[in-house]
Structures are given as C-alpha cells and as structure tokens.
Amino acid sequence: MAKSKVVLVSSKLLYSNGRPNSAKLGAMLSRGISLLHDGADARGIWKKFARDTGRLGLKPNCMGGRNMSTAVELTMALVSHLVSAGKDENDVVIWEMSSRKLESAGYELNVGHSGLKCYGTDARDVGYGTKFHSKGKVASLVTKIVESHCDHLINLPILKDHSLAGVAGAMKNYYGVVHNPNKYHDNNCDPYVAEINALPVIKNKNVLTIMDLTRIQYQGGPGYRGEYAVKFGAIMMSVDPVAVDAVGERIISDYRTRNNLPTLADSGRPPKWLKTAEKLGLGVADMNNIDLIEVAID
Amino acid sequence: MKRRSFVKRLGASAGLVCAGGHICDMVCGSLENAYAFGYEETLSDVEAKYYRKLPEDVIVCELCPRECLVSDVERGFCGVRENQGGTYKTLVHSRVCSMNIDPIEKKPFFHFHPGTTAFSIATAGCNVNCKFCQNWDISQVRPEQVRNVLLTPDALASECVTRKIPTIAYTYSEPVVFYEYMYDAAVRSRKDGIKNVVVTGGYIKEKPLRDLLKVVDAVKVDLKSFSEQYYKDIVNGELQPVLDALKIIHENGTWLEIVYLVVPTLNDKDDEFSALCKWVKSDLSPDVPVHFTRFHPTYLMTNLPPTPVATLERAYLIAKTEGLHYPYIGNVPGNKAENTYCPGCGEILIERYGYRIGQNKIVDGKCAGCGVAIPGVWR
Numbered sequence: 001m002a003k004s005k006v007v008l009v010s011s012k013l014l015y016s017n018g019r020p021n022s023a024k025l026g027a028m029l030s031r032g033i034s035l036l037h038d039g040a041d042a043r044g045i046w047k048k049f050a051r052d053t054g055r056l057g058l059k060p061n062c063m064g065g066r067n068m069s070t071a072v073e074l075t076m077a078l079v080s081h082l083v084s085a086g087k088d089e090n091d092v093v094i095w096e097m098s099s100r101k102l103e104s105a106g107y108e109l110n111v112g113h114s115g116l117k118c119y120g121t122d123a124r125d126v127g128y129g130t131k132f133h134s135k136g137k138v139a140s141l142v143t144k145i146v147e148s149h150c151d152h153l154i155n156l157p158i159l160k161d162h163s164l165a166g167v168a169g170a171m172k173n174y175y176g177v178v179h180n181p182n183k184y185h186d187n188n189c190d191p192y193v194a195e196i197n198a199l200p201v202i203k204n205k206n207v208l209t210i211m212d213l214t215r216i217q218y219q220g221g222p223g224y225r226g227e228y229a230v231k232f233g234a235i236m237m238s239v240d241p242v243a244v245d246a247v248g249e250r251i252i253s254d255y256r257t258r259n260n261l262p263t264l265a266d267s268g269r270p271p272k273w274l275k276t277a278e279k280l281g282l283g284v285a286d287m288n289n290i291d292l293i294e295v296a297i298d
Numbered sequence: 299m300k301r302r303s304f305v306k307r308l309g310a311s312a313g314l315v316c317a318g319g320h321i322c323d324m325v326c327g328s329l330e331n332a333y334a335f336g337y338e339e340t341l342s343d344v345e346a347k348y349y350r351k352l353p354e355d356v357i358v359c360e361l362c363p364r365e366c367l368v369s370d371v372e373r374g375f376c377g378v379r380e381n382q383g384g385t386y387k388t389l390v391h392s393r394v395c396s397m398n399i400d401p402i403e404k405k406p407f408f409h410f411h412p413g414t415t416a417f418s419i420a421t422a423g424c425n426v427n428c429k430f431c432q433n434w435d436i437s438q439v440r441p442e443q444v445r446n447v448l449l450t451p452d453a454l455a456s457e458c459v460t461r462k463i464p465t466i467a468y469t470y471s472e473p474v475v476f477y478e479y480m481y482d483a484a485v486r487s488r489k490d491g492i493k494n495v496v497v498t499g500g501y502i503k504e505k506p507l508r509d510l511l512k513v514v515d516a517v518k519v520d521l522k523s524f525s526e527q528y529y530k531d532i533v534n535g536e537l538q539p540v541l542d543a544l545k546i547i548h549e550n551g552t553w554l555e556i557v558y559l560v561v562p563t564l565n566d567k568d569d570e571f572s573a574l575c576k577w578v579k580s581d582l583s584p585d586v587p588v589h590f591t592r593f594h595p596t597y598l599m600t601n602l603p604p605t606p607v608a609t610l611e612r613a614y615l616i617a618k619t620e621g622l623h624y625p626y627i628g629n630v631p632g633n634k635a636e637n638t639y640c641p642g643c644g645e646i647l648i649e650r651y652g653y654r655i656g657q658n659k660i661v662d663g664k665c666a667g668c669g670v671a672i673p674g675v676w677r
Contacts, residue, residue: 122442122443128443134598137534139598163356163369163372164367179439179440180438180439182376183375183377183427185372219354220354220355221369222371222372223370223372223381223383
C-alpha cells in the first residue's frame with residue numbers, strides 16, 4: 001500500500017492577542033502545501049488550485065462557536081492565497097449547515113451575488129437537493145452547496161474529542177453535508193462517518209483537508225469545554241482525510257494519556273470508523289502507512 | 299404566515315392533502331423550499347421530560363428505548379431534542395408543521411367515535427427511520443427544515459372548540475418525539491371536553507407511556523412487523539419494546555387499534571400473519587382491531603409494487619381463522635373487509651367506503667340485531 005503523506009506545520013509564535021495570527025497561518029499554509037508536494041514552489045501550487053478547482057466550497061467546522069470552531073483567520077488566509085493565485089472570489093463559498101453557526105464562529109455572511117460567499121444550507125434559495133444519497137443503511141439529501149453549487153471542496157475541520165465518535169475531525173466534519181446527521185450516530189458513528197465520506201458527491205469533490213490545530217479539545221466534546229481545550233499551535237494538511245484523522249486520533253490520545261484520562265477505547269468510544277473508512281478505500285488509517293512530516297516555523 | 303390566517307386556510311384547503319395527510323404546499327414546506335428567514339427563532343426552548351444528566355453536560359434521553367446519549371450541542375436520533383449546555387430541550391413544542399381536519403377513520407380508528415373528525419397535527423421528527431415512510435418529508439427532517447406554525451395548547455383547544463371538532467389526533471410523523479407538546483395539549487384540551495388520540499409506532503419507554511395514557515383516550519400503534527430482523531433492517535428500531543408498549547396500553551384500558559402495513563416480500567408471509575394474530579389474541583385480546591393495510595411504494599422503497607389485494611385478503615382470513623374478531627383491510631376503498639361485522643350474528647354493523655361511513659347499527663355499544671357488545675368508544 002502506498003503511504004499517505006500528512007504534513008503538520010506548527011509555530012510557537014502563532015498567537016497574538018489571544019487569536020491565531022492570520023499572516024503566520026498564511027505562511028504555515030504555504031509551507032504545508034509545499035511539503036505536501038515534495039517541496040514544490042507554493043505559489044505554483046496555489047495557482048494550480050486556483051485554476052483547477054472551479055467553484056470551490058470551503059467547509060469549516062462551526063459547531064463550537066467562537067471558542068472551538070475553525071478559526072476565521074485560517075480560512076481567510078487560505079482564501080487570500082487562492083485569490084492571490086488568481087482565484088475569482090466569486091467562485092469561493094465558505095459554507096456550513098446553518099448560517100447561524102457560521103456567524104457564531106465569527107464568519108461574516110455574504111449571501112449576495114458578488115464577492116466571497118459565506119452562508120449556510122438554510123440560507124434563502126439554498127436548501128437540500130431532491131435526490132437521496134446513500135452508501136449504506138441511511139439515506140440522505142445533500143446540501144445543494146455540495147451537490148450543485150460547488151465543483152470541488154476543501155475540508156477545514158478542527159480536532160476535538162467526541163462523546164460518540166471518539167474523535168471529531170476531518171471526516172466527521174462532513175456530517176454537515178446531509179439533512180439528517182442525527183441518523184448517523186449509532187454504534188459510535190461506525191460505519192456512518194465512513195459512509196458519508198464515501199458518498200461520491202463528497203469523495204469525488206474533496207481535494208484537500210486542512211485541519212485547524214490552533215486549538216484542540218481532548219475531552220468533553222463535541223461541545224466546548226475550556227478545561228480540556230489547549231492551544232496546539234499547528235495546522236495539518238493532506239489529500240487523505242483518513243490519514244489526517246488517524247494522526248488526529250493519535251494527538252487526542254496523547255493528550256488524554258498526559259492528562260490521566262482513560263483511552264478512547266476504555267471510554268467506550270474507540271473511533272472504529274477509521275478502519276471502516278480504510279476498508280472503503282477512502283484513505284489510510286494505519287499509522288505505519290502514513291508518512292507524517294512535522295515542521296516548525298518561527 | 300400568521301397562525302390565524304394559517305388556520306383559516308386550513309378548512310378551505312382540506313382537499314389538498316397528500317397521502318400522509320399533511321398539506322404540503324401550505325404548511326410542511328419541502329426541503330427544497332426551506333430557508334432561513336427567521337425560522338430558527340420559532341423553535342421552542344422547553345425543557346424535555348424524561349432524561350438523565352451525566353457528567354460534563356452529557357444527557358441520556360429516557361423517552362424512547364433508543365436511549366440516546368447526547369452531548370452538549372448535539373441532538374438525539376429524532377433530531378428534535380437538543381442538549382443545550384447539559385439541559386435537554388424539545389425544539390418542537392407548539393411548532394406544528396402539518397395539520398388537517400381528518401375523518402377519524404383515516405388514522406385509522408374504526409371503533410372510536412366513527413364518522414367524526416379529528417384535528418390532526420404533527421411536528422417534525424421521528425425516533426425510527428422506516429424505509430417506506432409516507433411522510434418522510436416531515437418525519438425524517440429537522441424542525442428548521444420545514445415551515446412551522448406556532449400553535450400552543452390553548453390555541454389548539456380553542457380551534458377545536460370553535461370548529462366543533464371533538465378530537466385531536468397526534469399523528470403523521472411520530473408523536474413520541476413531540477411528547478411534551480402532545481402531553482400539554484391533551485391536558486389542556488381535556489378541560490374543554492376534547493378527546494385526544496395518538497397515532498404512533500409505539501417505540502416508547504414504559505414511564506412516559508404510562509404517564510401519557512393518563513391523559514389520552516385512544517392509541518393506534520403501527521406494528522410494522524412481527525420480526526426483530528425487519529425492525530432492525532427496515533425500521534431502524536426494535537420489535538420487543540413495541541410489543542411491551544402494546545401490552546401496557548391494553549392493560550391500562552386505553553382504547554387500542556393496531557395497523558400492520560403489509561410490504562410485499564418483506565413481511566407478508568402467512569407464518570408471520572399467523573404469529574402476529576396468535577400473539578394479539580393471547581397477549582392482548584381478540585377484540586383488538588387489527589388493520590392490514592396496503593403498502594404503496596415511496597421514500598426509499600420505490601422498488602417494490604403496491605401490496606396485492608389478494609395478500610391482504612389472505613392476512614384477513616388468517617386473522618379470522620386465528621380468532622380475531624375485528625380484522626380489517628386498509629387502503630383498499632370498497633373492500634368488504636373495511637366494514638365492521640358483528641362477531642355474534644355476522645351482520646354488517648358499520649359500513650365503510652374509504653374514510654366514509656354508511657350505516658351504523660351499533661346502538662349503545664351493542665349490535666342492534668343480536669345485542670352482542672361491540673368493544674370500542676362509541677360516544
């Protein structure tokens with residue numbers, strides 16, 4: 001099996017005034033995308049992304065409000081790279097299940113026809129498609145943002161503990177695609193996390209995962225609990241969402257061990273869906289087959 | 299739309315019902331049309347009943363046998379009950395997404411005030427996920443994905459009194475998931491002499507069920523199969539808790555009728571009909587009406603044909619052979635098994651065509667011909 005490459009870029013100087021620094025995140029993104037492409041020039045890669053992604057959807061995770069959602073600074077740093085590389089901002093939409101979630105995480109809505117768009121599936125004239133999508137027992141309608149508005153997607157998850165799934169990371173973030181996410185939580189979300197990501201409308205459109213590790217939460221999720229949230233000061237990038245979540249699981253587990261918390265398995269919520277995702281051919285879950293490149297920048 | 303104008307349109311639009319009974323273009327709103335304008339502000343903020351708090355803001359819902367473990371900011375399987383900072387809230391109290399004035403026969407209740415109407419209401423949400431659901435567009439969605447109307451228990455009772463509608467039916471989706479609203483509305487409307495009936499899958503835990511039975515007058519349970527495997531594969535639920543609920547309802551003395559939707563190839567074997575009827579006779583009573591109803595392809599089961607009438611007639615005959623007194627065939631207007639026959643003399647007591655009533659020869663709860671008592675709630 002070919003190894004999956006995951007790049008983790010960190011910086012001790014990421015935070016200023018309590019928030020992650022946008023310029024620093026921009027630098028981390030460029031370093032990360034370069035390493036992901038064997039050291040190629042970042043500007044060239046952003047240009048390729050700008051050219052090849054058509055109408056592009058960016059999916060942050062905004063469940064945790066301002067405290068534990070994908071940092072606006074990270075999303076906007078990515079947009080800045082893409083626009084600088086020639087992407088028409090009219091062709092970019094930052095989206096979530098609801099506009100309220102985006103707003104609660106600090107995103108500025110734009111449901112108009114011009115400029116960078118930012119809205120939820122519940123925005124006027126959006127909604128869900130009419131065709132059922134299914135890769136298993138549960139069938140769902142899919143947001144029109146994914147089904148028809150966007151040609152490609154970049155996933156911008158955060159990393160946190162989840163009381164049922166064990167870990168909420170890249171693949172769990174796409175629960176926001178379907179109209180009935182509450183039907184996908186039985187059996188520790190297995191095989192449901194994998195099955196949602198196996199929907200062709202996700203699998204074929206998602207081109208990159210950029211996990212926001214500026215803050216992580218290793219216990220008490222998915223709601224925000226400050227006592228378990230830490231500034232991790234990093235981002236993680238890969239084209240393999242399973243590998244990103246496998247590394248994410250390792251990070252969460254390390255923090256749990258360090259803080260004398262039971263393992264996810266002992267807590268009754270091992271992320272079994274990682275192996276299921278690997279079996280479905282969505283990526284690599286075995287750390288032995290993941291090429292993790294870690295770099296720190298000033 | 300304001301509640302008043304919404305309700306005014308109700309009567310005028312009674313002919314616009316779809317198969318499940320909701321007024322699609324007026325009330326439910328399809329997912330296609332769902333949009334955000336102010337809708338989230340209309341979701342309710344009422345604390346749910348029947349849940350247990352765990353550490354770190356996690357709760358366990360104790361309303362239905364699923365017993366969802368729900369963390370902060372998450373919802374249960376039903377999609378209409380949400381953990382908000384460790385307090386479990388119902389989002390659909392008084393938030394009605396579907397309503398209509400239906401014949402009571404449509405529920406169906408055949409032994410409960412025949413020929414009367416029921417003010418029938420639903421909210422979004424369901425605690426199972428049947429692949430054949432006729433009303434999936436309200437049962438399998440979240441409350442913010444349909445258009446809701448504010449209809450408080452007071453307003454609901456008032457509408458019934460004004461319109462002289464004797465009964466409220468909690469129906470269409472799954473009333474168990476809007477339990478708090480149903481309970482409050484039943485308590486309130488009873489003060490005005492209004493009856494309350496529940497149309498449910500019966501997937502509910504004992505305590506909330508027993509509490510509910512104190513305030514409602516009749517329950518119709520959709521017993522979707524007599525097989526655990528079917529419940530697992532097709533319903534996404536469990537059979538045994540439904541059987542337990544049926545026993546509790548019957549033992550409580552609340553009027554009970556059962557519907558069994560016969561789905562071709564999946565739950566239409568003679569053995570299963572027979573086992574079901576034997577169980578009803580032994581564990582409930584031969585007097586409990588059992589309606590064998592016709593399946594029509596919809597939702598995730600568009601690959602199967604409608605149930606052949608011959609299959610339904612076979613089920614009917616098996617029920618009679620097993621000793622049930624009141625089997626019926628449903629969704630086949632004009633079939634003679636829509637009628638109620640006297641188990642004493644065999645005469646037609648209530649003649650039906652679809653939801654319409656013809657002659658009714660039940661007098662003071664007895665057959666007008668031979669005097670045999672006919673179980674039911676007749677007045």
